[in-house]
Amino acid sequence: MMQLYNFWRSGSSHRLRIALNLKGLPYDYLPVHLGKGEHLSDRFKALNPQQLVPALVVEGQEQPFIQSPAIIEWLEEAHPSPALLPSDLRERAHVRALAALVGCDIHPINNRRILEYLRHELGADEAAINAWCGQWIRSGLQAYEDLLASSPYSQADKGRFSCGDSPTVADVYLIPQLESARRFGVDLSAWPRITAVEQACLQLPAFAQAAPAVQIDAAP
Numbered sequence: 001m002m003q004l005y006n007f008w009r010s011g012s013s014h015r016l017r018i019a020l021n022l023k024g025l026p027y028d029y030l031p032v033h034l035g036k037g038e039h040l041s042d043r044f045k046a047l048n049p050q051q052l053v054p055a056l057v058v059e060g061q062e063q064p065f066i067q068s069p070a071i072i073e074w075l076e077e078a079h080p081s082p083a084l085l086p087s088d089l090r091e092r093a094h095v096r097a098l099a100a101l102v103g104c105d106i107h108p109i110n111n112r113r114i115l116e117y118l119r120h121e122l123g124a125d126e127a128a129i130n131a132w133c134g135q136w137i138r139s140g141l142q143a144y145e146d147l148l149a150s151s152p153y154s155q156a157d158k159g160r161f162s163c164g165d166s167p168t169v170a171d172v173y174l175i176p177q178l179e180s181a182r183r184f185g186v187d188l189s190a191w192p193r194i195t196a197v198e199q200a201c202l203q204l205p206a207f208a209q210a211a212p213a214v215q216i217d218a219a220p
Contacts, residue, residue: 001026001027001028001059002020002025002026002027002028002056002057002058002059003027003028003030003056003057004016004017004020004027004028004029004030004054004055004056004057005030005032005044005047005048005053005054005055005056005057005064006029006030006031006032006053006054006055007031007032007033007034007039007053007217008031008212008213008215008216008217008218008219009034009183009212009218009219010034010053010054010112011107011111011176011177011179011180012052012053012054012068012107012111012176013053013054013068014175014176014179014210014211014212015068015072015103015172015173015175015176016054016056016068016071016072017209017210017215018171018172018175018176018206018207018210019071019072019075019084019169019172020075021205021206021207021209021210022082022084022167022172022204022206023075023079023082023084024082025075025079027056029215029216031215031216031217032044032053033217034053034112039051039052039053047064048064048066050066050067052066054066054068054071056071068103069099069103072084072169072172076169082166084167084168084169084172085168085169086153086163086164086168090153091153091163091164094147094151094153094154094163095153095162095163095168095169095170096169097147098144098147098154098162098163098170098173098174099169099170099172099173101140101143101144101147102140102144102173102174102177103173105136105140106136106137106140106141106177107173107177107180109136110132110133110136110137110180110184115129115132115133118132129184130184130185133180133184133186134184134185134186137177137180137181137184137186138186140177141177141181141186141188141191141194142190142191144174144191144194145190145191145192145193145194148162148193148194148197149193151163154193160196160197160200161197161200161201162174162197167201167204167206167207171197171201171207174194174197174198174201175198175201175202175207178194178198179211179212
């Protein structure tokens with residue numbers, strides 16, 4: 001049995017929910033409300049010293065798993081079927097590059113603790129916050145779109161998803177970032193390949209059931 005400590009609107013929590021669903025792995029959903037500071041409690045710090053979500057507790061494992069990239073890699077190794085990475089090594093590198101584009105270059109500088117620092121330490125108002133987020137989201141998604149257009153592994157005749165005809169780790173990272181983009185007012189119409197991939201993903205229960213709005217702790 002697995003216990004997932006996460007927050008409904010957290011992008012890294014969202015991607016882990018998708019990965020667990022795609023693997024067909026059941027888990028207990030344990031909400032950690034970031035707005036109420038529950039991640040800063042001593043109880044949660046004992047679980048994850050970094051005090052970030054998500055954290056995954058797995059029966060039989062001595063320590064919780066933290067950091068969504070590491071958890072997703074562990075899931076792929078411990079539960080290899082269905083695979084979220086292609087068998088071809090070059091395609092694997094392509095998928096990992098797409099995932100890293102989101103996970104390393106877009107998401108970290110738009111997450112909650114960065115935005116809270118901008119608000120409270122640097123005095124940024126909401127318009128400035130949205131401009132900050134929009135800048136990095138737009139530049140990152142444009143690069144993603146360009147990679148979909150130029151790579152032989154991601155062209156339209158190669159399948160419906162970011163690489164091929166089944167979802168990969170790239171899609172696991174992409175879909176939560178699109179959710180975040182809309183929240184910050186980014187118009188996605190400039191990237192038709194990305195939005196086509198999103199439509200294909202959201203037809204799958206694994207993605208639909210992981211959506212922030214349908215989680216038990218979602219705000220009304």
